[in-house]
Each structure stands twice: as C-alpha cells, then as structure tokens.
Amino acid sequence: MPLPPALSASLHRAVLDALAVVFPVSCAGCDVPDSDLCESCRRSLIPAPTVRRLPSGLEVRSALCFEGEAARVLRAFKEDGRTPLARPLAAALAAAWPVGVDAVPVPVPASRASLRRRGYAPVELVCRLAGWRPHPLLRVTRRTADQRTLHKEERAANLAGALAVRPRMLRRSGDLPVVLVDDVVTTGATLEEAARALRAAGMTVRGAVTVAATPRRHRSEDSS
Structure with missing residues (x-):
C-alpha cells in the first residue's frame, strides 16, 4: 500500500x-x-518562466534565471553528480512547458564524453522527473569543442551539422510536433542546431523549454 x-x-x-x-x-x-x-x-528555484525568441524564430521558454543560487544548484547537479537536485529542478522545468501545446519532448543529447564522465544524461533525467516521457530523437554526429570556451559566433560554427535524427526513433515518434528540452540556454546555438536537424527530417518544432536561461546583457538581444 x-x-x-x-x-x-x-x-x-x-x-x-x-x-x-x-x-x-x-x-x-x-x-x-x-x-x-x-x-x-x-x-530560489520557484519558477518564473521567461520567453526569448532565437534568430530562426524558435521560441524558448525558461523556468529560471541562470545566476546566483539557481546557477550553483544546476552546476552541482550537472558537474558534481548530485542527482537528488534533479527533482526540484524538474519541478521548475515543468512550469516552462508552453500552455496548450500537445507535443513530444525531445531532449538535447549529451556527448558520449559527457555521458562517460557523468554516468547519466542530466536533461533526460529532469525531463522524466518533470513528468514527461523523453523521446531521444537526436544523436551527436561528431566531436565538438566545449561551448563554454567560445564566443557567440564561434558557438554556432562549432555546432553546425553536429546533430542528426535517429531514423528508428523517428518512425516511433508518430506525427506529433516536438518541443526541445535542454538545461540552459545561453546563445541558443545548441537549440538552433537541434531544431535544424529535426526540421531537416520533416518534423515540426513547436518551441523549446529549458531549466534556466543566462541573463541577457542587452535588451535588444534575441538569443544570449
């Protein structure tokens, strides 16, 4: 019982x-x-969803601002293996899902090196704990440089063509549109590449949700 x-x-x-x-x-x-x-x-993890639109038009909804205590908690979860933190982070993420949108959640995939280092996929874990069934439609096709060391323009070039759709998973996903899921959006380069790969396979991308978003330096920026 x-x-x-x-x-x-x-x-x-x-x-x-x-x-x-x-x-x-x-x-x-x-x-x-x-x-x-x-x-x-x-x-500090009480969600206050914000919305930004990337240059391609992709709408990204983020539950938290990636600064202060929230940023430290997210880093501890991702880099220090403190998986119990996934539950409060997932509760925040759940609030970012676009209202009224019926779509398949597709996590941005981790690299093989990250999976070996951590032993788990952070984005898939928070996705499941948010109450969603993640569909791993995407795979990493080649090694890329660490995005944290690159400027905005370099990030886009670093990721160009780095993601592709898994054909078998594509056949299982049905005709529903998709919503991308990631941990943090900074410049938006990763989400743009993920959306490109899905659209190239004929899928409709209805937006993206992230646990957090880095603060924008200028109000005029659409993707930072």
Whole structure:
C-alpha cells in the first residue's frame, strides 16, 4: 500500500537528514551544512518562466534565471553528480512547458564524453522527473569543442551539422510536433542546431523549454 504523498515526502526528507549525519553534505546553493538544499535556496528555484525568441524564430521558454543560487544548484547537479537536485529542478522545468501545446519532448543529447564522465544524461533525467516521457530523437554526429570556451559566433560554427535524427526513433515518434528540452540556454546555438536537424527530417518544432536561461546583457538581444 503506497504511502500518502505528504508522509512519503516527510519520510524521504528524514532519510536524507539521517544520511547527512553519516555522510556530511552542504547546500548546493549556499554551502550551509547538513542540507542538500536549504529552504532558502529551494525558494530560489520557484519558477518564473521567461520567453526569448532565437534568430530562426524558435521560441524558448525558461523556468529560471541562470545566476546566483539557481546557477550553483544546476552546476552541482550537472558537474558534481548530485542527482537528488534533479527533482526540484524538474519541478521548475515543468512550469516552462508552453500552455496548450500537445507535443513530444525531445531532449538535447549529451556527448558520449559527457555521458562517460557523468554516468547519466542530466536533461533526460529532469525531463522524466518533470513528468514527461523523453523521446531521444537526436544523436551527436561528431566531436565538438566545449561551448563554454567560445564566443557567440564561434558557438554556432562549432555546432553546425553536429546533430542528426535517429531514423528508428523517428518512425516511433508518430506525427506529433516536438518541443526541445535542454538545461540552459545561453546563445541558443545548441537549440538552433537541434531544431535544424529535426526540421531537416520533416518534423515540426513547436518551441523549446529549458531549466534556466543566462541573463541577457542587452535588451535588444534575441538569443544570449
């Protein structure tokens, strides 16, 4: 017999607190001890969806701003293997889905090197915990440079032609349009390349959703 949701959540929190005694942890957002995510930093993950439009016209909805505690939590989840943080991040992501859109969620794929290093695919994990069934339609076709080291124009060139659709998955996806899912949008180059690959395969892309978006430096920018 399943536990009531409130009791289950309380039990889960109690188990985490007990483990923190044996294996000390600190808050991913502010480093306060004995908590994976303190209540103050948990509140920083309350979604406040924003919308930006990329040069191709692709609409990107993001749940959080990639700065402060939210950025630290997302980095801890992606780079430090702190997978329990996926649940609050997924709750934020769920709020970014475009209202009234019936589409298949397609995660932006991780490179093989990233999968080997982490042991899991962050975007697929938060997608599932958001209550969606991810459709891995895309694959990485070649090695690319680390996007974090590149300027805006270099990012687009680095990713050009780097993604393609998996033919077998395409046949299973049906005729529904798709919505891309990623963790962070910066210049939008990755999402633009993913949308290009899907459209080249004849699919309709209805937009994209991300956990977070980096702050735009200028109001006139459409994709930063």
